[in-house]
Amino acid sequence: MNIPSDLAARIVGHRKAAGLSRAKLSALSGVPVRTIEDWEAGARLPRDVWQIWNIASALGLTVEEYLGLGKEVADE
Structure with missing residues (x-):
């Protein structure tokens, strides 16, 4: 399964911006490095709510900011 490249790029961008x-994000969030690699490569879709929340929290973001949700509403 390939996830949209803009989502994968957003995930990479948030980590790099921080x-x-x-490995450090994995240590801060408790999410395995392999899972982070797969999300960033677009090989797996982020589906586990707790993993998404833990990563977003480790980056100082809301889940919506991390995944780019609600962006359309903010742009209007």
Whole structure:
């Protein structure tokens, strides 16, 4: 399964903007490095709510900000 490239790019962008390696983000969030790699490569869709929340929290973001949800409403 390939996830939309804009979602994968957004996930990578948030991590890099925070200045974190995948290993450091994994340590902060408790999400396995392999899962982070798969999300960033577009190989797997982020589906586990707790993993998404933990990653977003480790990056100082809301889940909506992390996944780019609600962006259309904010742009209107």
